[in-house]
Amino acid sequence: xxxxxxxxxxxxxxxxxxxxxxxxxxxxxxxxxxxxxxxxxxxxxxxxxxxxxxxxxxxxxxxxxxxxxxxxxxxxxxxxxxx
Numbered sequence: 001x002x003x004x005x006x007x008x009x010x011x012x013x014x015x016x017x018x019x020x021x022x023x024x025x026x027x028x029x030x031x032x033x034x035x036x037x038x039x040x041x042x043x044x045x046x047x048x049x050x051x052x053x054x055x056x057x058x059x060x061x062x063x064x065x066x067x068x069x070x071x072x073x074x075x076x077x078x079x080x081x082x083x
Contacts, residue, residue: 003029003039011040025050 004026011018011030018028018040028040042050068076 003027005029005031005036008032008037023050025054 006014006018006028008030011028022028022040022042027042029036030038030040
C-alpha cells in the first residue's frame with residue numbers, strides 16, 4: 001500500500017476528501033514541518049472489506065462486457081468449451 005504524504009494543515013482542511021480516498025484504498029502519512037507524525041489508514045477489518053468490495057465491483061464491471069454469444073453455460077459445457 002502506497003502512503004501519500006500530506007501536511008497536517010492540508011489534512012485538516014481536506015479531511016472529508018481524505019476519508020473518501022481512504023475508502024477507495026489510499027493511505028496517508030501526515031507530516032508536520034516535513035516530518036511524519038501520523039498515519040491515516042482504515043482499520044484492518046475495513047481494509048479487507050474495501051479490497052473485497054473493489055474486487056466485487058471489478059467482477060461486476062467485467063461481467064457487463066462478457067457475452068456467451070446467446071448460448072447458455074449448459075450449452076457451452078455440452079460443447080466442451082466450459083471447464
